[in-house]
Amino acid sequence: GLADDDAVAETSDGSAPEWNSPEDAKNEVLHFxxxxxxxxxxxxxxxxxxxxxxxxxxxxxxxxCDACGHRTNE
Known part of the structure; x- marks a missing residue:
């Protein structure tokens, strides 16, 4: 599972997202x-x-998972 200190949102280019409203978050794919x-x-x-x-x-x-190929979707 995710540790609390690991849960950091990043945009696809690795930078921190800049959101001005909740609608902005809906336009991004977040990476955790x-x-x-x-x-x-x-x-x-x-x-x-x-x-x-x-x-x-x-x-x-x-x-x-790139290591074993396991996939999950929720």
């Missing part, structure tokens, strides 16, 4: 460092907020 739940190797979880019409904002999260 962590460990693979299958083999324990360091990997990255990608997160993207998106609006589902007639429902609400949901967050899509995906992790793919």
């Amino acid at each position: 460092p962590g460990d693979c739940s299958n083999c324990g190797a360091r990997t990255e979880t990608l997160m993207k907020p998106t609006d589902v019409p007639y429902f609400q904002t949901v967050i899509i999260m995906a992790t793919t």
Whole structure:
């Protein structure tokens, strides 16, 4: 899992995102460092907020481990 001190949002180019409103965050794919739940190797979880019409904002999260190939999506 993610340690509290590891949860740092970065944009795809590695810089810290600059958001002026919650809408700005919806335009970015966020990268969070962590460990693979299958083999324990360091990997990255990608997160993207998106609006589902007639429902609400949901967050899509995906992790793919380069070491063992394990994939998760939420």
